[in-house]
Amino acid sequence: MITKYQIFESFQQFIEEKIESSKLALNQAAESILTETKGSAGDKHETSRAMAQIEVDKAGRILQEALQMRSIYQLLEPDKQHNSxxxxxxxxxxxGIFYLSTGIGRIPVGTEFVFCVGMKSPIGQAMINKKEGESFQINGKIITIEKIY
Structure with missing residues (x-):
């Protein structure tokens, strides 16, 4: 059985990789704008510059989301035992196995996969305050909680 600490570490690694890749994409997009500014003129230049700006904006949003995930990660206590x-x-x-954290989806942990779900997501809301042995329903499917830690 995978440990909570293993899940926590995989979660952290996923977030840090997302932050780094977002920073790289942002830098590349910003560099593209600078390159377009140096040697182009006319409509083609304006179109290329606008497309590069869209990429900068997109990379910035992804980076902001990753930084928000990191702030939630910093609130988590891997040593804390949960009863609900x-x-x-x-x-x-x-x-399956769920980690009530932030909605990043399925991450690999060792040889298994864990679903990282946010507390405000439909499944997070369906699970909130449930205890071992209790069930909840999501999309017409009844899911039983076997163990919480």
């Missing part, structure tokens, strides 16, 4: 489904809990169900 709340922020930071690892929840084993008959339908």
């Amino acid at each position: 489904c709340n922020l930071g809990a690892v929840v084993h169900t008959n339908n």
